[in-house]
Amino acid sequence: MPELPEVETIRTAIEPLIRGERLIEIELRDRTIIRGDAEAFRSSVMNTRVTDVTRRGKHLLLLLETGRGIALHLRMTGSLLLKEPERPNRVRAVLSFANGTRLFFSDMRRLGTITPVESIEDYICRLGPEPLGDEFTPDRLACCLAKHRIPVKAALLDQHIVAGIGNMYADEALFEAGMHPLTPANALRDEQIFHLCQAIRAVLERAITCQGASINTYALPNGERGTAHDTFRVAHKQGAPCPECGATIARLMIRKRGACYCPSCQHLRNDSTV
DNA sequence: CATTGTCCCTGGAAGC
DNA sequence: TGCTTCCAGGGACAAT
Structure with a gap:
């Protein structure tokens, strides 16, 4: 189950692959993965550049050049894979980037979410302190x-x-x-x-x-x-x-x-x- | 307001 | 062997 160490490991792995890259395609094989309007989400982030890949708690955050962001939560069984997995029917979404990187959001139990974020600060402030950060005392x-x-x-x-x-x-x-x-x-x-x-x-x-x-x-x-x-x-x-x-x-x-x-x-x- | 309960979801294990 | 039932648990939300 992805908790902070697992999400941080994933963040470390994908950050050098997608930072600065343009998001050129979002394939939604299961659109219920999007919290909110799936089409509105797609149009709001399509063809924008990822400026940073950060994390808060278990939330993986893709920061975009527009100032908005994408929050990924893997919940119980979610994973982010660089290749189409052996069980392709478990893939709920695929994010493709201009440099050819593809992220397969695989999730057996379909509890994971992708959330469009208007303001990263507003999104993060709902959460408690980051336990590995200075604010956790x-x-x-x-x-x-x-x-x-x-x-x-x-x-x-x-x-x-x-x-x-x-x-x-x-x-x-x-x-x-x-x-x-x-x-x-x-x-x-x-x-x-x-x-x-x-x-x-x-x-x-x-x-x-x-x-x-x-x-x-x-x-x-x-x-x-x-x-x-x-x-x-x-x-x-x-x-x-x-x-x-x-x-x-x-x-x-x-x-x-x-x-x-x-x-x-x-x-x-x-x-x-x- | 603080706290507890329910639901969502799937596959593997356990029980009959 | 084959069926049903339960359980795993993160977080939103409802109920107490």
Whole structure:
């Protein structure tokens, strides 16, 4: 599932291929991928030049010379491939550029979206801070968490609080911070939040180094798989032994989402020493 | 306002 | 073996 590290890996791969290039064709094999009017979208971006390829959280952003942009969200099973994949029926859109680069938006479960963006700033301001950026600080995270009594796991998945963390990296960050996923967000002490901040950065940076986690359908644009899942310690590890203490990794449901954690290493009490 | 629940979507796994 | 049911989860939206 593409989360921040996967989207960043994709961004890094395609940026040198399409930056400065003109978008010459948009093939919509499934026009429901466009949020809004598909024809209006096509005419508004056709034959414009891509000036930059950026990312905010899990959103991949193509900035255009017109000042507008295109936001791509891969959701659960989306991928951006440079060649027609083996399952062409899963391709929902193809973006073609003047230099011959073609991006195939493949998406088995058809939950991904392409959104026309009038103002990048207006689009981005709906999202929380970028966890690898300077604006993501322990103070800011503490300020956000203090407003909520929801489980800290649910808070990490809230893109208004911090952008880019999905289910598997939330589990990994909470393990790294020694924090039980059900800990109320507003019960965390400043010291714990500091450690959580560090854990989030460490987990995401490690995953980017591994070019993302290919547990299911995620692949790099060239079709290769990432290896971040090989470094996972609790995510998708239910029933396996904890790498730290050997206890069996448990799984519970929080808001209909699975949460894998070590019942021995991750404590609910907030007086635990980290 | 804060929080929880529902829906969307498909394929693989599990159960009968 | 073949059918049905459930589950995976990101985010918009509805309900409480």
